[in-house]
Amino acid sequence: MQFRQLRNFLTVAEELHMHRAAERLNMAQPALSQQIKSLEERLGVILFSRAHRRLALTPAGEAFLEKTRMALEMADRAVIDARRTARGELGALNLGYVSSAMFNQKLPGVLRQLHAGGAEIQVSLTTGNVQTLLEAVQQSTLDIAVLRGPLTAPPEDLEVRPFAQEKVMLALPGQHPLANSSALSLASLTGEKWISLSDPEGVGFEQTFKDACRVAGFVPQVVQRVGDVPTLISLISAGLGIALVPLSASHIRLENLVYVDLLDRLAPSELVLVYRRLIASEVVKKFLLLLRAEG
Numbered sequence: 001m002q003f004r005q006l007r008n009f010l011t012v013a014e015e016l017h018m019h020r021a022a023e024r025l026n027m028a029q030p031a032l033s034q035q036i037k038s039l040e041e042r043l044g045v046i047l048f049s050r051a052h053r054r055l056a057l058t059p060a061g062e063a064f065l066e067k068t069r070m071a072l073e074m075a076d077r078a079v080i081d082a083r084r085t086a087r088g089e090l091g092a093l094n095l096g097y098v099s100s101a102m103f104n105q106k107l108p109g110v111l112r113q114l115h116a117g118g119a120e121i122q123v124s125l126t127t128g129n130v131q132t133l134l135e136a137v138q139q140s141t142l143d144i145a146v147l148r149g150p151l152t153a154p155p156e157d158l159e160v161r162p163f164a165q166e167k168v169m170l171a172l173p174g175q176h177p178l179a180n181s182s183a184l185s186l187a188s189l190t191g192e193k194w195i196s197l198s199d200p201e202g203v204g205f206e207q208t209f210k211d212a213c214r215v216a217g218f219v220p221q222v223v224q225r226v227g228d229v230p231t232l233i234s235l236i237s238a239g240l241g242i243a244l245v246p247l248s249a250s251h252i253r254l255e256n257l258v259y260v261d262l263l264d265r266l267a268p269s270e271l272v273l274v275y276r277r278l279i280a281s282e283v284v285k286k287f288l289l290l291l292r293a294e295g
Helices: 003-015 018-025 029-043 059-086 099-103 106-114 130-138 204-216 229-237 247-251 282-294
Strands: 090-097 120-127 144-148 158-166 168-173 193-197 221-226 243-246 257-262 269-276
Touching: 003 018, 003 029, 003 059, 018 029, 090 099, 090 106, 090 130, 090 282, 099 106, 099 144, 099 229, 099 247, 106 120, 106 158, 106 282, 130 144, 130 158, 130 269, 144 204, 168 229, 168 247, 193 204, 193 229, 193 243, 204 243, 221 229, 229 243, 229 257, 243 247, 269 282
Parallel strands: 090 120, 090 144, 193 221
Antiparallel strands: 144 269, 158 269, 168 243, 168 257
């Protein structure tokens, strides 16, 4: 059974007049009558009664009409959805990120654009550390992850590209003796109690922190390691120590917390985007296209 036959039946059922239905369908009336007859023969039921040269739906025709409307509506919806999916306007995006990435305005901005223009994209968000997010992208649990570099030898099947750069700042408890300083050098903080992130060796912001202290000439006394930046900031506010943080973390404002610039010429902290080299999802392609437009 063809959709064309169903549309012809629906038009005749709406008009209950073969000539008017044929005009609507832009076809000859005998051809339309023959199609309706063929449909009835195929179904093994009479769809229209033709008493007194007037068309009327039979009970079987009424039942068939209801389901025909539903079938055609679903078919039309399928065509629209397929086209929207191909344009990246419909679908899903599984996005992972280190906690500090969401404080960088670039990520919320791209997500906002992804939903612009009536797009119906379901975004699933997952936060975690660098290693777990990398593994999730490689195993296709995540489509994309925004990680904080550096990364050491990422898997060959993954693409890594720059996302954003942020300067590194110092976060101090408000009651710290140096909290009112306009800028500080790392060397002046040698004996401090530090809080850091529990990133794997050689990757993430933890490595940035270690490298900065090494260049400043000391090994930091780390009293607490935590899994995410919001927790780190909270512990500083509680007076448990100090920490280096990326600039975007300064959007977190708590009592007893100050951010101070560093005099050291530190390399910026880099956020990178990681995704599989072979991209099947049009939503992922659209996300990357929006990023390129952002520059």
